[in-house]
Amino acid sequence: MTDPAVRTRVPHVLILGGTTEARRLAADLTDRLPGTRVTTSLAGRVAAPRLPAGEVRIGGFGGPDGLAHWLREHAVDALIDATHPFAGTISFNAAQAAATAHVPLLALRRPGWGPGPGDTWHPVASLTEAAAALPALGLRVFLTTGRMGLAAFAHLTDLWFLVRSVDAPEPPFPPRMETLLDRGPFTLDGERALLRDHRIDVLVTKDSGAAATAPKLTAAREAGVPVVVVRRPAVPAGVPVVESPGEAAEWVVATVG
Numbered sequence: 389m390t391d392p393a394v395r396t397r398v399p400h401v402l403i404l405g406g407t408t409e410a411r412r413l414a415a416d417l418t419d420r421l422p423g424t425r426v427t428t429s430l431a432g433r434v435a436a437p438r439l440p441a442g443e444v445r446i447g448g449f450g451g452p453d454g455l456a457h458w459l460r461e462h463a464v465d466a467l468i469d470a471t472h473p474f475a476g477t478i479s480f481n482a483a484q485a486a487a488t489a490h491v492p493l494l495a496l497r498r499p500g501w502g503p504g505p506g507d508t509w510h511p512v513a514s515l516t517e518a519a520a521a522l523p524a525l526g527l528r529v530f531l532t533t534g535r536m537g538l539a540a541f542a543h544l545t546d547l548w549f550l551v552r553s554v555d556a557p558e559p560p561f562p563p564r565m566e567t568l569l570d571r572g573p574f575t576l577d578g579e580r581a582l583l584r585d586h587r588i589d590v591l592v593t594k595d596s597g598a599a600a601t602a603p604k605l606t607a608a609r610e611a612g613v614p615v616v617v618v619r620r621p622a623v624p625a626g627v628p629v630v631e632s633p634g635e636a637a638e639w640v641v642a643t644v645g
């Protein structure tokens with residue numbers, strides 16, 4: 389059956405989502421461009437995701453070729469990669485697919501965090517490097533890098549971990565671990581209490597740059613807790629980047645409006 393967007397030539401925007409910024413952009417575009425079809429794509433990692441305005445599709449595309457096929461089949465006029473800064477594979481796939489299907493592509497990336505006065509940060513390039521840094525920094529670890537990738541810490545049998553994630557982790561993970569199922573935004577008071585009550589002596593985080601999860605950095609600074617910060621992967625070469633949903637909406641309006 390012919391896709392409705394092809395039949396009626398309604399402009400079609402695809403947002404690769406899974407972030408607060410992607411939801412804000414979808415809400416903004418459905419308001420500002422009522423005659424435009426706005427679809428958000430989610431990977432399907434979270435059991436009960438927060439759903440954005442507009443249409444939603446869930447699940448992988450099958451690599452860059454699958455995404456290029458989807459872009460053509462659904463007559464997509466503009467693609468916005470608004471995925472999490474650490475979702476490097478889908479961003480690479482988006483760059484390839486957009487080039488193949490000749491669809492304009494924009495990356496929306498919230499700004500990263502930076503250390504301020506009083507912070508003790510240890511920047512690392514990967515979860516493996518983060519795990520290697522930990523034994524020298526403390527025995528009780530607050531791990532906020534998500535439930536994927538816990539295998540990198542599984543060999544650290546002498547350390548105790550507080551792992552916070554949206555859904556429950558699956559093995560392999562460290563043997564001495566307590567799980568806290570929760571999803572931001574988090575408060576400064578709550579983060580202070582977590583560090584204190586669990587006698588945390590080192591925090592591990594990705595440089596996700598989100599306001600909703602930044603209070604843990606302030607709480608760590610106040611408590612003199614060192615922070616191991618995993619640096620972001622680069623945005624694929626040649627892809628223009630903006631930092632806010634508002635700027636991304638302007639780009640969409642200029643591209644399809």
Ligand code: NAP
Pocket residue numbers: 404405406407429430431433446447448449450451452454455470471472474475476477478479481533534594
């Ligand atoms: P990833 O490693 O970059 O992607 C792995 C595969 O998942 C991709 O090849 C793609 O499968 C599929 N995929 C990823 N994002 C997708 C999307 N928005 N729509 C459809 N398929 C998608 O990604 P990840 O790190 O596992 O993250 C998955 C999703 O969770 C992302 O959408 C991201 O925005 C969100 N998220 C990630 C993190 C994080 O720390 N990584 C944190 C919060 C939210 P195919 O190759 O089959 O297309």
